[in-house]
Amino acid sequence: MINDEIRAREVRLVGAEGEQIGIKPIREALQMAIDLNLDLVNVAPQAKPPVCRIMDYGKFRYEQQKKEKEARKNQKIVDIKEVWFRANIEEHDYQTKFRNVVKFLNEGDKVKCSVRFRGREITHANIGQKILERVKSEVAEISVVERQPKLEGRSMIMILAPKSS
Secondary structure (H helix, E strand, O other): OEHHHOOOOEEEEEOOOOOEEEEEEHHHHHHHHHHOOOEEEEEEOOOOOOEEEEEOHHHHHHHHHHHHHHHHHHOOOOOEEEEEEEOOOOHHHHHHHHHHHHHHHHOOOEEEEEEEOOHHHHHHHHHHHHHHHHHHHHOOOOEEEEEEEEEEOOEEEEEEEEOOO
């Protein structure tokens, strides 16, 4: 709340430079802010008496928005990349897909490794388990297993997350 929106009788006043002025009646505090051509801003309404500060509210809001925008710009969005393996995958195909897993983990993304079973392959789920265990052991130094291999329908899924340095 700012200026006339403040409904307390007395406020603990903090000056424009951050100095403690003391407990003042609301009218006197508001008059001091008007004299300095600034706003009276309620910074701690739950306190007894409420704490108000004399400041340029427009400038304060602008600085806050700049900080929020900078924080949004600097945050890293983690994507989940998916790499599909087959139960009867050849070695060269495995190596190609494994390189993609390593690349995604190094970029800071999570990787969902899936083994898709077709037809009667589902009866040999242990083959898919072996493939995912091999991937897990080969990327153990750069990743952590977020979700262990688990059979869901016709797919076996494991989720890897990059290790935070």
